Amino acid sequence: MSTMRKSTALAIQAGKGWYWPTNTRKAHYYLADNRTVCGKGVVLVLPEDLAGFGTYPSPDDCVGCTRRVAAAKSALAVEGGAS
Ligand SMILES: [Zn+2]
Numbered sequence: 001m002s003t004m005r006k007s008t009a010l011a012i013q014a015g016k017g018w019y020w021p022t023n024t025r026k027a028h029y030y031l032a033d034n035r036t037v038c039g040k041g042v043v044l045v046l047p048e049d050l051a052g053f054g055t056y057p058s059p060d061d062c063v064g065c066t067r068r069v070a071a072a073k074s075a076l077a078v079e080g081g082a083s
Pocket residue numbers: 027028029036037038039040041062063064065066
């Protein structure tokens with residue numbers, strides 16, 4: 001099993017958080033540049049106070065985003081545990 005690159009994990013950690021666009025059925029996790037980690041659900045404007053990286057995803061969240069965020073948490077946890 002490969003771990004996510006640390007730079008990728010840090011970019012996800014620094015993201016804006018979970019947001020549910022009105023035109024989608026799932027909440028996506030948004031990066032600092034308003035892209036999602038799954039590549040879907042792109043929006044131009046996001047609220048300021050989104051549920052962030054540490055928020056536990058719900059079953060209504062995008063599976064692709066949930067997996068990428070979980071992988072980022074794992075990669076950062078491994079990094080922290082090794083020091
Ligand atoms: Zn997504």
